[in-house]
Amino acid sequence: MQQLVFIIVYCICFMSACQITISGGKDSLDVVKGYERLESKVDTLIAKLDRSLQIPNVKDLKKHHSVIKNVALKKRTQQSSWYAKTRTLLNNICCATDYANDGNPNTFSHTDYENLPYWWVDLGHVYDIKRIEIINRIQGSNGDRLHDVDITVGRSLKEMSLCAHYKGPGKTGEHLVFRCNRQMSGRYVKVTIKGKEYLQLGEVMVFAPEISE
Incomplete structure (x- = not known):
């Protein structure tokens, strides 16, 4: 899962052309906000991935695999x-x-x-x-x-x-x-x-x- 999160973060950064810099003042605040936005996107993608990988319950399986x-x-x-x-x-x-x-x-x-x-x-x-x-x-x-x-x-x-x-x-x-x-x-x-x-x-x-x- 950690590798998957890393890939998602990398993709978001790549598509957004994000740059992470260490500096003081206003730039530091921008970096923090950038992290927050990035973290929000990652959480959203992980939630979508969890739903797509969710194993169907027994009732759903019975509907599609009748005896x-x-x-x-x-x-x-x-x-x-x-x-x-x-x-x-x-x-x-x-x-x-x-x-x-x-x-x-x-x-x-x-x-x-x-x-x-x-x-x-x-x-x-x-x-x-x-x-x-x-x-x-x-x-x-x-x-x-x-x-x-x-x-x-x-x-x-x-x-x-x-x-x-x-x-x-x-x-x-x-x-x-x-x-x-x-x-x-x-x-x-x-x-x-x-x-x-x-x-x-x-x-x-x-x-x-x-x-x-």
């Missing part, structure tokens, strides 16, 4: 159809739509065998999507049913854009991680099979910066 979390967990969902229209199949692990985002990868959603089966989640707010993760159905040997999948993101279900495509086929219990081909924001995330198939999802997770309510 990334799964914002799809237990949010409102819907699928194109509901296989067997039951929650109790296979010892209560199939087949309701909310089984795909209940936080338990052992349960899974399940549609009928149909053309373009889909599942979507309403995140409740518009988020900056960082990544989307899908856990394929864990039980059984039908993991290969997950193929030719479009993952879309949008602010409404009428304005969805492609985030990523998965050719597949998947494997039972496989954990897939997708990052959108560009920065995307949205309230809805939709998973669709482009063809005729069952859509079975063990868990769909959407990771984004948390929004303060």
